[in-house]
Amino acid sequence: MMALSEMFSQLCTKAVVLLALLLIQLMLLTKKLRSDTRPITTTQYLKLIERKNPTTCFTKRLRQEDAECRVCLSEFQEGEKVRNLKCKHTFHRDCLDKWLQQYWATCPLCRNQILPDDIVAKYREPQNQGGYIFSFWDLAE
Ligand SMILES: [Zn+2]
Numbered sequence: 733m734m735a736l737s738e739m740f741s742q743l744c745t746k747a748v749v750l751l752a753l754l755l756i757q758l759m760l761l762t763k764k765l766r767s768d769t770r771p772i773t774t775t776q777y778l779k780l781i782e783r784k785n786p787t788t789c790f791t792k793r794l795r796q797e798d799a800e801c802r803v804c805l806s807e808f809q810e811g812e813k814v815r816n817l818k819c820k821h822t823f824h825r826d827c828l829d830k831w832l833q834q835y836w837a838t839c840p841l842c843r844n845q846i847l848p849d850d851i852v853a854k855y856r857e858p859q860n861q862g863g864y865i866f867s868f869w870d871l872a873e
């Protein structure tokens with residue numbers, strides 16, 4: 733009987749230790765998730781742009797100050813997909829998205845910030861690394 737109860741208490745201690753270890757691991761995991769430093773993919777990046785500046789259809793009725801897209805320098809046509817920025821500048825959705833992917837997330841005309849710096853930095857990160865690898869291989873060849 734004695735041996736059995738001793739074994740039982742040992743088992744209990746083991747279980748407690750195991751549980752504690754599990755808890756610590758869980759805590760570390762949630763901490764990792766919270767300090768999320770994963771880079772932003774192009775899809776997520778474009779989604780964030782969309783959330784901040786929803787796509788609208790250009791209509792001559794809602795005539796804006798400038799009737800042409802300053803990225804491709806062509807006039808807006810009725811029903812074209814455009815984005816109206818907070819700075820009141822309007823661009824084709826495709827033109828602006830291309831611009832935002834190639835340059836910093838600012839208005840092409842007045843440099844007004846469209847997305848916060850940390851989001852842009854997270855988006856740029858993997859591309860910079862990729863660029864480094866490519867240049868490394870270019871050197872090797
Ligand atoms: Zn355009």
Ligand SMILES: [Zn+2]
Binds near residue numbers: 819820840841843844
């Ligand atoms: Zn602007």
